[in-house]
Each structure stands twice: as C-alpha cells, then as structure tokens.
Amino acid sequence: MTLLEALALLAIGTVAGFINVLSAGGSMLTLPLLMFLGLPAQEANGTNRVSIVLQSLSAVTSFFRAGARHVALSLRLSVPAVVGSLIGAWLALQTGDALFEAILIAVMAGSAVLMLLPQPRLETRPLTAERLTPTVTLAMFAIGLYGGFIQVGVGVLFLVVLYRMLKIDLAQVNVFKVLIILVYTLPALALFLVNDQVRWGYGLVLAGGSMLGAWLAVKVNMSPRGAFVVKWLTVAVIAAIILRLLLG
Known part of the structure; x- marks a missing residue:
C-alpha cells in the first residue's frame, strides 16, 4: 500500500463513516475505492466490513459517553435482524443482477416516501x-x-422503520441503529475471515478514517438540530442510491 492509497482510504473512510452513522450509504464510496485499489470484489466486500464494525463500535462508544442508553433494547432488536440477514444472504446467491437492482430501487424509493x-x-x-x-x-x-x-442502504431502513414504529426522535433512533448494525455485521465479517477474504492492512486504514467520521457524526447527531440533519441527509442518500442505479 502506497502513501497515496493510504491517504485516499483515510479521506474516503472519514466521509463514509460520517454518512453511515447519520444515515447510510457510505459503502457506495468505500467498496468502489477498495476495488479501484486492486482488491477483488469479494475481498473488497470482506475488507469493508472491518471498517463498518470499527466505525460502529466508535459510534456506540461515543453515544454512550454522551449519555445514550437502551443497550438491552438494542440487543433485543438485533437478534431478529441477524437471523434475517443469514437468510437474506442465502437468497442473494439465487438472484440475478437485474432483479437485485430492481428490488433495491423499489425499496429505496419507498423509504424516501416514508421519510418525507x-x-x-x-x-x-x-x-x-x-x-x-x-x-x-x-x-x-x-x-x-x-x-x-x-x-446497500440498510441503515436507511433502520432509521425509517424505527422512527415510524417506536415514535422516538431520529437522533435517538440513530443510537439504536448503530448498535444493531454493529451486532448484525460481526457474523458477516467472521464469515469473510473464515474464507480468507479480508485484507487487514487496507481494512484498518479505512477504519481509521471511518472511526473519525463516526465520531464527528455523533457530535452532529447529539446536537439540537441532529434530527433535522439526519432526516435530510437520509433523503439525499436515498436519492443518490437511486440515481446511481438508474444511470448504471
């Protein structure tokens, strides 16, 4: 890894960490970067999970230092999410690319409507x-x-569904979301590790940037205007995901 590559990983990681904690979609930046730097798709996918786990851990720690709680409730919500993710991964292996993208566009469009x-x-x-x-x-x-x-964009769904169902402020929902995603991602990372699909050097440098971005995002989230920022950043991320898919 060259110095320029490391700087790119740190910079993009910071932006992605900020977006992921406040909304979702940071992997749209990090996965292409890892593949651009020469990692095969599966290695990039596995390596990216290192960053997601560590940025989520950074955010959870910062949230709790800032006074957020409800760990037990978050863990209870994590259990069905983990079970669903294992089934979803198996289903993904049976699905063609065209149907895959059509489902993603439909889900993201629905999420935008719900958020607005x-x-x-x-x-x-x-x-x-x-x-x-x-x-x-x-x-x-x-x-x-x-x-x-x-x-892609799974954090958006956590935000929208928990906001509508639990009827708590978006800033509070974000605390639940990051802990659930931390728990949810650990089994996936373990699976990639077992299959030797993680490049630790790239993953840890990327994670360094994403942890910084996560820390900054927590500061914004806990501010008086945190819920407002979360709402409109989420809508912008949804629009970017849909546009990217439609344009190929």
Whole structure:
C-alpha cells in the first residue's frame, strides 16, 4: 500500500463513516475505492466490513459517553435482524443482477416516501421493552433479510422503520441503529475471515478514517438540530442510491 492509497482510504473512510452513522450509504464510496485499489470484489466486500464494525463500535462508544442508553433494547432488536440477514444472504446467491437492482430501487424509493411523510406523533413516555411489539420484531427480521440480501442502504431502513414504529426522535433512533448494525455485521465479517477474504492492512486504514467520521457524526447527531440533519441527509442518500442505479 502506497502513501497515496493510504491517504485516499483515510479521506474516503472519514466521509463514509460520517454518512453511515447519520444515515447510510457510505459503502457506495468505500467498496468502489477498495476495488479501484486492486482488491477483488469479494475481498473488497470482506475488507469493508472491518471498517463498518470499527466505525460502529466508535459510534456506540461515543453515544454512550454522551449519555445514550437502551443497550438491552438494542440487543433485543438485533437478534431478529441477524437471523434475517443469514437468510437474506442465502437468497442473494439465487438472484440475478437485474432483479437485485430492481428490488433495491423499489425499496429505496419507498423509504424516501416514508421519510418525507409528516412526522409521527412522538412518544414522551420512556422507551421500555413493552413497546417492542411483535410487529417491531418482525420488521427487524425483514430489515435483516434485506440487509443480508443487498446491504446497500440498510441503515436507511433502520432509521425509517424505527422512527415510524417506536415514535422516538431520529437522533435517538440513530443510537439504536448503530448498535444493531454493529451486532448484525460481526457474523458477516467472521464469515469473510473464515474464507480468507479480508485484507487487514487496507481494512484498518479505512477504519481509521471511518472511526473519525463516526465520531464527528455523533457530535452532529447529539446536537439540537441532529434530527433535522439526519432526516435530510437520509433523503439525499436515498436519492443518490437511486440515481446511481438508474444511470448504471
């Protein structure tokens, strides 16, 4: 790895980490960069998980230092997401590229519509386990299924669904999202490791940038205008994903 390559990984990693923590879609930047630097697609996919895990860990740590809680509730939401992701990964192996992209466009367009609907009436009572209804659990399974199947933009779905179902502020939803994604990504990273598809040098340099971006994103998320930034950044990311797919 040259110095220029390392600087590119750090720079793009910082931007991707910022986007991933506040919204989703950072992998649209990091995966092409890793492949441009010469990694085969599977190695790039596996190596990118190193960055996702470490940026999520950085964000979770920063959120809790800033006073965020609900670890137990987040872990409960993670279980159905992990189960769904394992099934989704298997389904992805049976699906052609054209159908794959059509499903992604449809899901992202639907997410944009949901995000732009009028804000739901937010709950003022404390978030407790009783509010994690079977419908919420099923939704987490479905998002995990999607994430295992496609992965791109999965954070958008976590934001939209939890925002609408739990009726808590988007900034609070983001705390749940990053912890769920941390748990959700660990089994996938382990699978890539077992199959020798991780390049640690590239992954750790990329992760260095993404952890910085995650730290900056937490500062924005916890600010008074955090929910506003999350909403409109998410809409912009959805538009970018759809445009990129339509233009090929």
